[in-house]
Amino acid sequence: MHRFDYLLAATGRKPNVDKLAIDRSGLDLDTRGVPTFDPLTMQANGSHIFMAGDASARIPLLHVAADDGRIAGTNAASYPNVLAHRRRTPLSVVFTEPNIATVGRSYAELQHMPCEFAVGEV
Numbered sequence: 001m002h003r004f005d006y007l008l009a010a011t012g013r014k015p016n017v018d019k020l021a022i023d024r025s026g027l028d029l030d031t032r033g034v035p036t037f038d039p040l041t042m043q044a045n046g047s048h049i050f051m052a053g054d055a056s057a058r059i060p061l062l063h064v065a066a067d068d069g070r071i072a073g074t075n076a077a078s079y080p081n082v083l084a085h086r087r088r089t090p091l092s093v094v095f096t097e098p099n100i101a102t103v104g105r106s107y108a109e110l111q112h113m114p115c116e117f118a119v120g121e122v
């Protein structure tokens with residue numbers, strides 16, 4: 001048994017959108033109270049509202065937030081001319097021992113797809 005003076009429980013974060021009265025916007029909200037949106041345009045339900053970064057609660061990573069912001073900002077500035085943008089190859093790292101990384105689609109996604117794929121370990 002181990003004893004500790006303090007425990008940091010990393011139990012996740014939720015988007016800080018609860019004080020925006022976003023439920024009055026008329027947009028469809030997901031179970032976390034975040035408007036549903038298209039990740040290729042970042043547009044919420046075809047409206048003039050665009051989501052970006054951790055507020056969208058999709059993939060809370062810095063490079064994803066940067067891409068979200070570029071897409072959302074571009075489309076908001078050119079609204080109503082909204083274009084789908086290419087997303088970069090998914091990349092995520094878990095800083096555990098050993099470290100775990102995924103590049104491209106996850107094993108969970110691939111195992112249900114009719115395609116060949118490779119899993120590497122170093």
Ligand SMILES: Cc1cc2nc3c(=O)[nH]c(=O)nc-3n(C[C@H](O)[C@H](O)[C@H](O)COP(=O)(O)OP(=O)(O)OC[C@H]3O[C@@H](n4cnc5c(N)ncnc54)[C@H](O)[C@@H]3O)c2cc1C
Nearest residue numbers: 013016052053054055056059060061062063064065066069
């Ligand atoms: C402990 C920790 C470790 C992380 N490690 C990694 C990592 O290793 N790799 C990685 O890719 N990502 C990591 N992330 C995630 C990454 O930091 C976020 O995905 C990224 O910062 C999201 O960018 P953002 O611009 O959406 O939000 P933020 O960076 O959170 O920026 C939002 C800004 O809005 C401001 N703000 C909030 N409310 C208001 C308001 N009402 N009015 C005005 N301003 C407001 C905030 O003060 C903040 O400056 C980590 C996050 C945490 C918390």
